[in-house]
Every structure is written in structure tokens, then in C-alpha cells.
Amino acid sequence: MSKPIKRVTIIGTGVIGASWAALFLAKGLEVVATDIAPDAKKKLDDFISAAWPALEQLGLASGAAPSKLEFTDNLDAALAGSDLIQENGPERIDFKKDLYRRLDEALAQDVIIASSSSGLTMSEIQSACPNHPERCVIGHPFNPPHLIPLVEIVGGAKTSEETIERVSAFYRGLGKRTIRLRKEVPGHVANRLQAALFREMIHLIAEGVVSVADADTAVCWGPGLRWGAMGPTLLFHLAGGQGGIDHFFDQFTVPMNGWWKVLGSPQIDANVRKAVVAGVLDEAGKRSLDDLTAQRDRVLLGLLALRASE
Incomplete structure (x- = not known):
């Protein structure tokens, strides 16, 4: 071996x-x-x-x-x-x-x-x-x-x-x-984390809170931009100020628990699927799948270059 x-x-x-x-x-x-x-x-x-x-x-x-x-x-x-x-x-x-x-x-x-x-x-x-x-x-x-x-x-x-x-x-x-x-779970880890976020996006879209394009914008130009630098728990450590993650929990445990209680459990039925598909196609506009792939890869290469300098 x-x-x-x-x-x-x-x-x-x-x-x-x-x-x-x-x-x-x-x-x-x-x-x-x-x-x-x-x-x-x-x-x-x-x-x-x-x-x-x-x-x-x-x-x-x-x-x-x-x-x-x-x-x-x-x-x-x-x-x-x-x-x-x-x-x-x-x-x-x-x-x-x-x-x-x-x-x-x-x-x-x-x-x-x-x-x-x-x-x-x-x-x-x-x-x-x-x-x-x-x-x-x-x-x-x-x-x-x-x-x-x-x-x-x-x-x-x-x-x-x-x-x-x-x-x-x-x-x-x-x-x-x-x-x-250390344990086998369906979907492993990264896909489960991704699925948890997508579930709430689908919920907010289905409830009429936000459009597909705005939900994507909220992720990629908000927390997603920070996630390209470090993971959520380290970022929350920074959000706690000088007290770090311990102070973060002092400040945000109550509201976080409150948000968790009202997170959605949507089902992707025919109407939800139709709305999301229409929203994605509208967001993509005239960009083909090849165009979007090239855009993704250009950004990834730039981010990887930055990460390599750490």
C-alpha cells in the first residue's frame, strides 16, 4: 500500500x-x-x-x-x-x-x-x-x-x-x-450544508419574500463573498469583536434560535419548480451555459490566486 x-x-x-x-x-x-x-x-x-x-x-x-x-x-x-x-x-x-x-x-x-x-x-x-x-x-x-x-x-x-x-x-x-x-451521512458534509442554504432560499422564493435573482445576489454578494475567505464559524468569531466566538454567542444566541424556529421546510412541487426555473432563466438572460461556466471559472481562478498567496 x-x-x-x-x-x-x-x-x-x-x-x-x-x-x-x-x-x-x-x-x-x-x-x-x-x-x-x-x-x-x-x-x-x-x-x-x-x-x-x-x-x-x-x-x-x-x-x-x-x-x-x-x-x-x-x-x-x-x-x-x-x-x-x-x-x-x-x-x-x-x-x-x-x-x-x-x-x-x-x-x-x-x-x-x-x-x-x-x-x-x-x-x-x-x-x-x-x-x-x-x-x-x-x-x-x-x-x-x-x-x-x-x-x-x-x-x-x-x-x-x-x-x-x-x-x-x-x-x-x-x-x-x-x-x-468520521461518520457516514447521506450527502456527506458540503452538499448537506449547500442543501440547507438552498432549502431556505426555496422557502423565501416560494413565500414571495424575494426573487430568484435577489436570493442569489444576497448569497454571492453577502455571506458568500466572505465564505471565499474563511468559513462561517471563523467569520462569526470575528463578528464577536474582541470577545470572539464566545461573545458572538452572548450577542446572537437568542436571535439565532429565533430564526431557526421559523426557517422553512418547503417542498419542490410543480408550482415552486416552475417559478424557480423561470427565475433562473430570467437571471441568466442571454448568457448561455458555456458563458456562465466561463464566468464562474474566471472568478474561481482569481479567487484561487488570492488564496494561494496566503
Whole structure:
């Protein structure tokens, strides 16, 4: 389990898998990708070509090159000689278990199998691996993985501590910021935090308090702007003045408890969905999805440059 990770297999080359592939290539790794979709190779090549200028701006590792990418629609061929598998298959437990059963049989025991799953638990996934479930782990990125540093590490009931340590070191070696979950929870941590905020946004929109565009503005030009610098609890520590977080609780415990009592529990029914879709399209205006993606990535690159100077 101590051998270096130099060759990575990407299973599934959708948005997340393609972004992982671009990152691994930029870090000088050999990458073999596999996907059975008929147009998968072209879409992957196009994604990497589009992402490469941003990765050059962030800084390429020695030997980094898109030419180190191999593609095959044959899973067994894709697994040959790999040191780590980054799996990005559909979020269906039946699919995952069938795939992991096959991987467990085909791979040497020192090959880590990391899943990008955003919601399924590793305990359930690895239950299909009778031979070496200890090398299976969640390595959940945040979209797009080639730019966003966060990776959530979650072991299952049978995942070894050695696997946790090795995969964490691997991701950190790529410049990632890892967090470790000590317990499995649906959706992990970052998505749950994101979902909690979105739930209240949906509630306020559905209640007619605010428009979709104004709700987005409230987040990205208010607390969201600060969250790009540090997390909410550290920011509340600053909000407490010289007394720090302890004084913050003195000042805000009562109102915070009051706000929590009236937070909404909305349901996304047909009417709410229609209103949010209309609001998003109005907010986007004439900007295409490609335009919005480019805008997001320009801002992320600027923020990452600032964070790198800390």
C-alpha cells in the first residue's frame, strides 16, 4: 500500500470524471479513461482542451501533458496497471455494487478504489466486495474538481485506516484540501450544508419574500463573498469583536434560535419548480451555459490566486 500513485483510471467521463481527468493530467499523472457512451471520447477530449488554459494558469506539474491520456471502452483494459481507480458512475446502488464486485475481482489488493459518489455510503457499496473491501473509499470532489480544491474523504465500515491515510495524502499531493468524515451521512458534509442554504432560499422564493435573482445576489454578494475567505464559524468569531466566538454567542444566541424556529421546510412541487426555473432563466438572460461556466471559472481562478498567496 506504500507504492506511489502514478497511473489513474477514470471510470465514467461525464462532467465530474472529465474534470478529474484534466486535473490528474495537469499533475503529471498517466490517465486512462473508460466510458461506454458512444461520444464519450470526443466529449472528454473537448473538455480537457477547454480546461487546459486554466490549468496552465494554475501551474502544471513537470511532465504534465494531455497526451498522457488513454481512452478505451473496455473496462478490463482500463484497469491494467492502474494504481488508483476514480469511479464516477451513476448514483444507483445496484450499478455501484455490480461494478465494485467486478473491480474487487480484477484488481490487485493494493489498488485503491475511490468513488466520487455524492450521496451513497461506502459501507453499502463495499458490501459487494468479498476480497478487499478495505481499499474502497469515498473521495468526493466539488464541481469542477480541476478547480475546486475540496475533497471529502469517507470510509465505509470495512475501509482501512491505511487506505484513508494513503488516499488523503494522494489528494493533498495534488493540491486538494481534504476533510475526513468520521461518520457516514447521506450527502456527506458540503452538499448537506449547500442543501440547507438552498432549502431556505426555496422557502423565501416560494413565500414571495424575494426573487430568484435577489436570493442569489444576497448569497454571492453577502455571506458568500466572505465564505471565499474563511468559513462561517471563523467569520462569526470575528463578528464577536474582541470577545470572539464566545461573545458572538452572548450577542446572537437568542436571535439565532429565533430564526431557526421559523426557517422553512418547503417542498419542490410543480408550482415552486416552475417559478424557480423561470427565475433562473430570467437571471441568466442571454448568457448561455458555456458563458456562465466561463464566468464562474474566471472568478474561481482569481479567487484561487488570492488564496494561494496566503
